[in-house]
Structure formats: C-alpha cells, structure tokens
Amino acid sequence: MVILLCPVHAEELPPPVETPALQAVEPPAAIDPQVPVDPFIKLQGSVWRTKAGIVFLKTPVGLLTLTSKTALKDLKASQEVRFWLHDRHSIVEIRKRSDGSLVHRYLSGPMTSGTDVPRTLRWWGPDGDQTVHVGTQEARLTDYREGDLLTIEVDETNTMSGVHDLQFDLQVSQAPEANADVSLLLSGTVSKLKSNFIFVRTPIGLVMLNSKIGVPHVKVGQPLTLQINHEQVTVTVPPTAKPAPRRGAALIH
Structure with a gap:
C-alpha cells in the first residue's frame, strides 16, 4: 500500500476587507412641542395686498387672509404679522419688522373669566394661559356671556384696549x-x-x-x-x- 503524503502549502490570508463606515441615519424630525391639539396653526406673514377691511398675507405655505370691519386699518408693508391658532383660540400680532416692537395684538376665542383676580379674563397664549386685565373696557363686555366668542385688542401689558371683529381664511398652496x-x-x-x-x-x-x-x-x-x-x-x-x-x-x- 502506497500512501501519498502531499505537502501542506500555507496559503496567504486575503487582505482584510475594509468595512464601509456606517452612515449616520438622521432621526426623523421631532414634532414641534407647540402642536398639542388639532387644530393648531403657527404662521408668520408679510403684507401682499390690502383693500377695505381685508388684508392678504404671504406666508411660507400660501395666502392667509384677515378680514375685519373695525381693525387692520393701519397695517403697513413695513410690518409683519404673526398668527397662532389653538383649538378655538387665535392670536394675531402685528409688529414692526425693523425692531420687532408691538403695534397691535388681537386675541380671539371664547370669553373666560379669570378666577383669581377680579375684572380679568383668561386666555390661551403660545407660552401658556395668560391673564388679560379688562381695564376701562368693562362696559364693552356687557353684551357677552361666559363662553361667547369674542375678539379683543390688548397692549403690551395685556390690558384690553378694544373689542373688534376678526375673521381669517387660509390657503395651503x-x-x-x-x-x-x-x-x-x-x-x-x-x-x-x-x-x-x-x-x-x-x-x-x-x-x-x-x-x-x-x-x-x-x-x-x-x-x-x-x-x-x-x-x-x-x-x-x-x-x-x-x-x-x-x-x-x-x-x-
């Protein structure tokens, strides 16, 4: 019996394969924490056109139209408009584009009386509920009852300065x-x-x-x-x- 012994050849190991670096996967964008309810809107716009009682605003998503018989009469192209809507509450702020100073602030929603301080109203705000002081405008509220929809104007101290009508229309284009x-x-x-x-x-x-x-x-x-x-x-x-x-x-x- 003949047994053939074959020499063992040491084969060179192939060079290590370079593992491609894992690409970082960006996590999905977090939902804005300011979107707690449906409906909710937060927009900023500039004046595009105006006519009696109507202002057309260009926003990042399309046209926002504001309509009022008593407000918006002095809106200028040098001003910007900030708009929030939270459930049944909405806020329209008009500010100077140059320095951000407040020109007008309108609050709309169901009238809710303050519970802690007399002659106050409670309103939703982007940073939480806020207290509005009625000031000298108490007589303007005699025709409204708790829960009635109401639009008021307030100053920088959140004190009422008037009662208005204000509607809006949105196009997402x-x-x-x-x-x-x-x-x-x-x-x-x-x-x-x-x-x-x-x-x-x-x-x-x-x-x-x-x-x-x-x-x-x-x-x-x-x-x-x-x-x-x-x-x-x-x-x-x-x-x-x-x-x-x-x-x-x-x-x-």
Whole structure:
C-alpha cells in the first residue's frame, strides 16, 4: 500500500476587507412641542395686498387672509404679522419688522373669566394661559356671556384696549422652505374637488389645499389630516374600508 503524503502549502490570508463606515441615519424630525391639539396653526406673514377691511398675507405655505370691519386699518408693508391658532383660540400680532416692537395684538376665542383676580379674563397664549386685565373696557363686555366668542385688542401689558371683529381664511398652496417657522395640524373632511385644489371642511371653516403639496388621491367625504412641521409636509388619508362580502352570495354567470 502506497500512501501519498502531499505537502501542506500555507496559503496567504486575503487582505482584510475594509468595512464601509456606517452612515449616520438622521432621526426623523421631532414634532414641534407647540402642536398639542388639532387644530393648531403657527404662521408668520408679510403684507401682499390690502383693500377695505381685508388684508392678504404671504406666508411660507400660501395666502392667509384677515378680514375685519373695525381693525387692520393701519397695517403697513413695513410690518409683519404673526398668527397662532389653538383649538378655538387665535392670536394675531402685528409688529414692526425693523425692531420687532408691538403695534397691535388681537386675541380671539371664547370669553373666560379669570378666577383669581377680579375684572380679568383668561386666555390661551403660545407660552401658556395668560391673564388679560379688562381695564376701562368693562362696559364693552356687557353684551357677552361666559363662553361667547369674542375678539379683543390688548397692549403690551395685556390690558384690553378694544373689542373688534376678526375673521381669517387660509390657503395651503405650497410646501414651506427648509427651516421655515411653521407648525400646523389640521383635520377635516373633503367637501369639494376642483382642478388641482381640494377643499376640506375643518373646525375652523373651509380650507383650500393644493394637491401638489403631496395630497394623495381622495374622494369627497373622505377624512384627511394635514401636518406641517417646518419644511416637512404630511397628508394622512385613512384607508377606505372595503365592504365585506355577503354570506351565501352566489356568483351569477
């Protein structure tokens, strides 16, 4: 018997394969902590056009229109407008663009009496609930009851200086640019479709959306939620439930 002994050759190990560096995955943008309720809006705009009782503001997401018979008469192109909406409360601030000083501040919402200090009202604010002093305007409130919708003007000390009417209308026609100071959470039901525009019935009224911001195919009657956080736009439409087949249904040929 012949046994062949083969020499053992030591093979060189291949050079170590370079492991590509793991790319850092950016976490999803955090939801703005100032978006606690639906509806919520935080916008900033500049004057585009004005006419009697109406001001058209250009914002990062589209046109915001303010309407009033008693206010907004001295709004200038050199001023900027800051707008907040929180549930049934809204705030419109008009400030000088040059130094940020306050020109007008309007608070709208259900009238709520202060509980700790007499002759005060309690109002929502971006930094929490705030106390508004009635001052010399108590007689202007005699026609209002607790919970009635009311628009008042206050000064820098949060003291009332007048009672007004103020309405707004919002069109969302574009996605905001990167790092835009915009927060929005708004839900409603699709009420009308026209060309590239979708009209959504919401708790704050009819809001017009441009489908180019990323709205999926929708039908009239479908619920829809729009959320904007800086430059991120998310449109959520719940899936349509398919009707369950009837038991015992037979195919008809």
